[in-house]
Amino acid sequence: MTLSEVNAAPVAEIVQALGGVFENAPWVAERAAGGRPYDTVEALHAGMMAAVRMAPEGQQLAFLRQHPELGGAAARAGQMTEHSIAEQQALGLNALAEERAAEIERLNAEYTKTFGFPFIICVSRHTRASIISQFVRRLDNTADVERRQALDEIGLITRLRLVALVEGPGMPVTVGALSTHVLDTARGRPASGVPVALYEIDGEQAIPIVQTLTNADGRTDAPLMSGGPVRIGHYELQFSVGGLLSSGGRGFLDVIPVRFGITDAEAHYHVPLLVSPFAYSTYLGS
Amino acid sequence: MTLSEVNAAPVAEIVQALGGVFENAPWVAERAAGGRPYDTVEALHAGMMAAVRMAPEGQQLAFLRQHPELGGAAARAGQMTEHSIAEQQALGLNALAEERAAEIERLNAEYTKTFGFPFIICVSRHTRASIISQFVRRLDNTADVERRQALDEIGLITRLRLVALVEGPGMPVTVGALSTHVLDTARGRPASGVPVALYEIDGEQAIPIVQTLTNADGRTDAPLMSGGPVRIGHYELQFSVGGLLSSGGRGFLDVIPVRFGITDAEAHYHVPLLVSPFAYSTYLGS
């Protein structure tokens, strides 16, 4: 759907098309329709968020309460909007290891008891590990701060959903990305053919995300992560430089691990490797 | 025992004191006694090795055959010289995981069948992983080359044993070492209080070796490995710089792993870390 179509369509059609953007709350789309025309998708999203924020307290709370529990029974049973199903599945929240499922269940219970609505977070911006740490951190918030935080997270969630549904000018979706390049500082040229593997580090576990090779420019053909927020969490890049350095390196360097944290889901992280047979350096580049 | 005492003592006493240096072969000490006086411990060791190399082929072969199997039944049962027991235990060869014990048993059988004597290696210079790779590599040797290699390994083994027994001038025991230091390039000073952990990397396993903190000079109070050969193998240093960089680093760097190989057991490996909140470099220093 284009933004022009959104601006021109009857309200019922708007609700039909965008009613699912806000979880179980078609009234948000309906009210926002009253604010048309919108010049940009950004403005449309702002209109929808304004509808939520201006809603009577009772309705707002009811809205928050309608959100599915994270990784909960609804998640496992698939009883959520398709959006939520897809988002939670992408992170594997429908298939957690038993111990972690139990931890999330316990946190869910404590959170709901404390704040009166389920824990809401923009799942697409997080790894499982960072969701847990957000959970723990936010349990310490006051009720007011946490209500605002929940609405902010809804803003992040619905922004991504809206962008996927409406084409049009002006949603400057700054998406995150992770990229790398490898430079051979002994030969003065990009290092091509170097195997690069990316892992998410979750406690003791290293979960493989992508495996690729550097090309003639010492870069990977595609960014290692891109196309949306990069999940906040801990990562390890492994550069297999053994073949590049071969016998000249006397076996000193083979697989070079570079471990780093991503704390800004909308930033572009460029993490290059400058390598010679007996030294390397890495940095957060631009 | 001092070298002067070795030079002055009756032969029987020499055999008593040094007879165990060469596995089950007191005759080596006995013959070497005939070459006294020795000016240096180095010369004494050379005299003993000469006795072995000049022995009639039959005796030399019998000598090789008397060596215990690596990680074999004798190792497990403790039926070896005390030297061998200590050396094999230090590497945990008496308590191998089942799968690896089976692999070594198979290699032992194949080796003994091929060369007519057990696989001899200076265990103190190797990790378990490098012993396996030496095993595999040496099975491809010709009989002549491998007999020489076995004698060379005996030279390395007995040299270390002799040094521990005889005090005196002239054994320039070049021992290996691993050291590090951490420099904070944002503040222009050594980084103190940084937790440093060393692991041996054995396939997927990371075996902890030592855990320490950097001191006011950014160094560790003692080398991470020293006092003898450093075991040939793969290692990972982990520098926990999270506290050093704290909030200034926005969570980009926390634990910095540095993985490297040691291929020369008698060399000094200095592996420093130069770190600022968003960049680090490491190198083989001196």
Add this chain to the structure above:
Amino acid sequence: MTLSEVNAAPVAEIVQALGGVFENAPWVAERAAGGRPYDTVEALHAGMMAAVRMAPEGQQLAFLRQHPELGGAAARAGQMTEHSIAEQQALGLNALAEERAAEIERLNAEYTKTFGFPFIICVSRHTRASIISQFVRRLDNTADVERRQALDEIGLITRLRLVALVEGPGMPVTVGALSTHVLDTARGRPASGVPVALYEIDGEQAIPIVQTLTNADGRTDAPLMSGGPVRIGHYELQFSVGGLLSSGGRGFLDVIPVRFGITDAEAHYHVPLLVSPFAYSTYLGS
């Protein structure tokens, strides 16, 4: 003029338009006209060079002899094609310091005496210092090798002239460039507002070439050198990081000079600076 126009025009017009590309040799354009049509500018240039290489020895030599002396009386008096005047002036060869003018005069005389034609070099690819060293080096060539070298240089010269005259497909003019960027590795972001100055190093002299500031991306708005070959020679970049590091750097770093050589006039040299208050690194990047 477009390549299509070149392909369609009467010969006289071609000679009129392109006759000056080869110094005082309109016959080159005339003969090359016979090889039309040309699919690419590259092919047109190849046709012209073929005309030169296939010319009878006498004509070829006469052609070489018609070239102006480098920085010679003709240069000073402006008696050359406009092309040559512009090329030599761009390098200041019309206004050399006395000592160097004398050196070039001496080299010109020796060269002409040795080879029977003046020293020909694609001036646009060189600094004054590298022209002198080429002069000296080429005086050692055999007559045959040097004749080929002179023709190769004419190829380089005329290629640049032709590209400026004829628009059309297929001249993959790989032009050289020099660029930089500055990264603040203590703050994890591009260093903006850093004054960057580029000097050509000619013996003891540092000749200013360009002075600029890094922008928000830590880059310069335009490459430091670009738009043609980069002159072979020695250079120094000076990064004034004092303001960036300010008091945190305790005055350790202020102006950082990075000195390097350019040996490939058609390559892109990217020379970045990674800097924290007490450390920096630089490299030939891509």
Add this chain to the structure above:
Amino acid sequence: MTLSEVNAAPVAEIVQALGGVFENAPWVAERAAGGRPYDTVEALHAGMMAAVRMAPEGQQLAFLRQHPELGGAAARAGQMTEHSIAEQQALGLNALAEERAAEIERLNAEYTKTFGFPFIICVSRHTRASIISQFVRRLDNTADVERRQALDEIGLITRLRLVALVEGPGMPVTVGALSTHVLDTARGRPASGVPVALYEIDGEQAIPIVQTLTNADGRTDAPLMSGGPVRIGHYELQFSVGGLLSSGGRGFLDVIPVRFGITDAEAHYHVPLLVSPFAYSTYLGS
């Protein structure tokens, strides 16, 4: 003279031996003699400084006034204590270029007019450039602050003089130093035979200080500066790595200049170079 001798000698002898430590003020040594015995040279120096600080205002001021002008007529005529002559000559203050001599003369006049005594500074801790900048900076002080500063400088001056005269325990003379080492990160070993030159940078001028070669450890046989305070100022190290990298480096790196400031005359500055054919880094090490 040893500290024990100082403690035991008659007062007249003390005055004879140490009377020149404080410029034209033998009474300082005389009074300090009353405080004997001193356990350490440090304590002896503290005793002498206490005598100065406790002197009646008139005597203190007279003492300050007796100091020679910096680079003034007395300096040029040699009318100072031998200490002052040696210290000012070491910095070439007796033979300044005309322009700078004029500048110092002007500053001397302004300073004396402002504060009523000549500008006193521990010359051994400064380059000519940093003396000028101290001069300018201190002219802005209040009279009180500047009197204290002058006494502090006298403390620094006399401390160095006393250490040279009295042997004994407890003067923890932290002397400054400048050292370097060069590491070849492509070959994984110290870079030996690399020419290293140190220059003092004084405005546009580069004044040669020392020229040497790296040894087998990649270090210089002696520190580049040591044995006393290192003069506060700007410096440039030049590492001639062309021979080390030779043809592998394609002429990219040849002479690597490293420019830095020394702001702490009593610190040890270690400024290493890690170099591979197409990259290098340097840092303030320890």
